Structures are given as structure tokens and as C-alpha cells.
Amino acid sequence: MFDDAKGEVKEWLNRSIDAYYPIVYIDATFISTRRIDSVSKAAYYTLLGVKSDETREVLGVYNFPTSAVQLGVIHLQRSILKWVQPKHKAEVAQDFKNVFRTDARSDTKEA
Numbered sequence: 779m780f781d782d783a784k785g786e787v788k789e790w791l792n793r794s795i796d797a798y799y800p801i802v803y804i805d806a807t808f809i810s811t812r813r814i815d816s817v818s819k820a821a822y823y824t825l826l827g828v829k830s831d832e833t834r835e836v837l838g839v840y841n842f843p844t845s846a847v848q849l850g851v852i853h854l855q856r857s858i859l860k861w862v863q864p865k866h867k868a869e870v871a872q873d874f875k876n877v878f879r880t881d882a883r884s885d886t887k888e889a
Contacts, residue, residue, distance in 0.1 A: 795827070795835070795837060796827070796829060796835075798830075799827035799828060799829060799835075799837070800828060800829075800830055801827070801828035802825060802826070802827050802828070802837070803825070803826040803827075803828070804823060804824070804825055804826075805823070805824050805826075806821040806822065806823050806824075807821070807822050807824065808820065808821055808822075809822055811841070820841055821841070821842070822839055822840070822841050823839070823840045823841070823842070824836065824838075824839050825837040825838050825839075825840070851878050855871070855874050855878075858870070858874065859871060859874075
């Protein structure tokens with residue numbers, strides 16, 4: 779039974795994936811993980827790709843034990859804007875929205 783699961787995991791890891799996904803979600807789950815002689819919470823990142831036909835596919839699950847904590851887009855925007863002079867905040871916020879568009883269904887691979 780374990781060998782069957784091991785084979786399925788190996789097959790999944792070696793599968794081919796599409797060259798383009800219009801949308802990719804990245805999320806982290808913190809799981810208690812044993813490392814040598816201690817247990818600590820570690821982030822396991824899941825990448826979920828949405829295909830053009832709106833079906834979803836898990837692209838991978840990754841654990842980067844030395845990576846810094848990365849927050850969502852809104853947290854990144856707030857973090858950036860706190861360093862911007864008040865007279866420039868509206869302009870920088872608009873630029874930020876243009877870079878991190880989440881509602882553009884007309885995006886193409888070229889765009």
C-alpha cells in the first residue's frame with residue numbers, strides 16, 4: 779500500500795504541466811515539522827494554477843525552511859505605502875494596482 783502511494787507521488791512529481799496559467803494562487807499552511815532534534819512550525823507553500831478553461835491544478839507543494847514570511851498582496855501594498863510620502867501615495871497605490879491586477883479577465887500570455 780505504501781509502495782503504491784510512493785509510486786503515485788513519483789508519477790505526480792514527474793507529470794507535465796501547462797506552459798501558461800492565467801491565474802496562479804500561492805498560499806502557505808504552517809505545519810509542525812521535525813528537523814533533526816526539534817519540532818517547529820514550517821510553511822508549506824501550495825501553488826494552484828487556474829487554466830484558461832477555468833479548471834484548477836495543483837502545480838506543487840514546497841517547503842522553504844530559510845525563507846522569510848511573505849504576506850499577501852494587500853499586506854505588501856500597505857508595507858510599501860507606509861514608506862511613501864503622503865503627496866505620492868495615490869500615485870504609487872495606482873501603480874501598485876496596475877502591477878497586481880486581480881480582476882483582468884482579458885489578460886493574455888503576451889500582455
